[in-house]
Amino acid sequence: QITLKESGPTLVKPTQTLTLTCTFSGFSLSGSGVGVGWIRQPPGKALEWLALVYWDDDKRYSPSLKNKVTITMDTSKNQVVLTMANMDPVDTATYYCAHRRSSDSWLRVYFDYWGQGILVTVSS
Amino acid sequence: DIQMTQSPSSVSAAVGDRVTITCRASQGISSWLAWYQQKPGKAPKLLIYAASSLQSGVPSRFSGSGSGTDFTLTISSLQPEDFATYYCQQANSFPITFGQGTRLEIK
Numbered sequence: 710q711i712t713l714k715e716s717g718p719t720l721v722k723p724t725q726t727l728t729l730t731c732t733f734s735g736f737s738l739s740g741s742g743v744g745v746g747w748i749r750q751p752p753g754k755a756l757e758w759l760a761l762v763y764w765d766d767d768k769r770y771s772p773s774l775k776n777k778v779t780i781t782m783d784t785s786k787n788q789v790v791l792t793m794a795n796m797d798p799v800d801t802a803t804y805y806c807a808h809r810r811s812s813d814s815w816l817r818v819y820f821d822y823w824g825q826g827i828l829v830t831v832s833s
Numbered sequence: 834d835i836q837m838t839q840s841p842s843s844v845s846a847a848v849g850d851r852v853t854i855t856c857r858a859s860q861g862i863s864s865w866l867a868w869y870q871q872k873p874g875k876a877p878k879l880l881i882y883a884a885s886s887l888q889s890g891v892p893s894r895f896s897g898s899g900s901g902t903d904f905t906l907t908i909s910s911l912q913p914e915d916f917a918t919y920y921c922q923q924a925n926s927f928p929i930t931f932g933q934g935t936r937l938e939i940k
Contacts, residue, residue, distance in 0.1 A: 746929075756869075756877065756920055758929040771928045772834070805876055813882075817924045819867045821888065823876035 711735035713745075713806050713824035720830050727793040731806030731824060738764055738784045744809035745789040746820060747780065749802040757802075761809065761818060762789060796831045803828045835859050835923050839932035845940040850911045854935045856904045856921035865925040868897055868906045871934075872917045881906065882924075911937075 807820035
């Protein structure tokens with residue numbers, strides 16, 4: 710059974726750096742085809758993809774956030790970490806991590822398992 | 834970036850109705866499209882991938898079709914648990930992009 714859970718601060722101040730951790734079970738990030746992504750959703754708004762890391766440490770980023778976001782993986786801890794610099798109130802959102810369907814070719818990214826999400830508020 | 838546009842933004846329907854939601858891509862994406870269902874306060878749930886493939890465990894009243902730039906999600910007979918917001922997502926190329934969502938409300 711695949712599960713994912715996000716953890717980290719729920720309140721950060723403007724200009725601070727946000728670090729969120731996705732801890733998962735039921736799969737290994739060392740398995741071929743595996744990927745974990747981060748998606749966010751501002752209150753009442755649509756989903757926005759942020760970043761994805763593949764089993765081979767190939768990383769993909771949203772161009773609009775590429776200089777702000779970093780994704781890393783720790784295979785031994787079954788964790789994927791998202792770091793977002795220079796937080797702004799517009800970054801207030803629920804942040805989700807999600808597992809990529811592994812049976813698809815590497816470029817085809819569909820998220821079949823999601824964490825419960827963590828609401829991060831950016832305010833002074 | 835590939836822009837995904839859903840229509841309508843919201844729709845009202847009754848239990849038992851047949852409902853169709855449309856998603857249009859700003860350029861051709863072959864059949865690389867997914868549909869998700871999201872209920873308030875919950876994470877999205879994958880319903881359909883590759884435009885028409887039903888994700889395991891999803892009821893057969895959900896179906897998807899289309900290719901190229903135009904896609905549809907159809908719910909053949911609405912059930913009370915289907916009232917939610919639906920999103921399309923293109924998997925043709927990075928960056929991954931989602932539609933703005935379609936809210937399905939009870940009439």
